Amino acid sequence: MAKRGNSIIKGLEIDEIIKVLNRAYADEWLAYYQYFIEAKVIKGIMKDAAIAELNQHATDELRHANMVADRILQLGGTPLLNPKDWFTHTNCGYEEPKSFDVVSILKDSIKGEECAISTYSAIADMTRDKDIVTYDLVSEILADEVEHEEDLQALYEDITEFVTDIKSSLS
Numbered sequence: 001m002a003k004r005g006n007s008i009i010k011g012l013e014i015d016e017i018i019k020v021l022n023r024a025y026a027d028e029w030l031a032y033y034q035y036f037i038e039a040k041v042i043k044g045i046m047k048d049a050a051i052a053e054l055n056q057h058a059t060d061e062l063r064h065a066n067m068v069a070d071r072i073l074q075l076g077g078t079p080l081l082n083p084k085d086w087f088t089h090t091n092c093g094y095e096e097p098k099s100f101d102v103v104s105i106l107k108d109s110i111k112g113e114e115c116a117i118s119t120y121s122a123i124a125d126m127t128r129d130k131d132i133v134t135y136d137l138v139s140e141i142l143a144d145e146v147e148h149e150e151d152l153q154a155l156y157e158d159i160t161e162f163v164t165d166i167k168s169s170l171s
């Protein structure tokens with residue numbers, strides 16, 4: 001535990017920060033697995049572009065899990081030790097792919113990113129001017145989540161537009 005490092009935290013209970021970071025940690029692992037498995041099962045038009053994006057996001061979510069775990073340890077906490085705890089601590093849950101169609105998979109993933117953005121934005125609000133290190137960390141992750149949402153949304157729009165064009169050229 002970083003003694004002097006933690007002494008600079010003002011006006012926030014360290015246990016409370018650890019608690020919210022562990023919830024985010026659960027989210028990151030579930031997001032990682034969601035992208036991992038989506039990239040495996042996805043089917044349909046322009047799926048190669050989607051697979052590249054999903055795999056890149058999986059890598060990012062795992063990196064986020066690493067960053068959050070390291071911060072929890074610095075604060076003197078313990079990252080969740082059992083995957084069962086991911087489901088009881090998660091903010092954003094897990095969106096099991098019900099349909100493997102590219103459009104449906106992208107919709108599920110966009111929902112996840114929207115939730116991640118809300119979650120990190122709330123932690124940034126909570127830690128601003130109080131725990132600078134956690135604030136910087138969640139701001140960095142938040143920027144990635146905003147990029148994720150944008151990438152998925154752009155891909156979703158390209159694909160749905162392409163499908164509309166094909167349909168109108170056939171009619």
Ligand code: FE
Nearest residue numbers: 028060061064
């Ligand atoms: Fe993430």
Ligand code: FE
Nearest residue numbers: 113116145148
């Ligand atoms: Fe993300």
Ligand code: MG
Nearest residue numbers: 053056148151
């Ligand atoms: Mg991306």
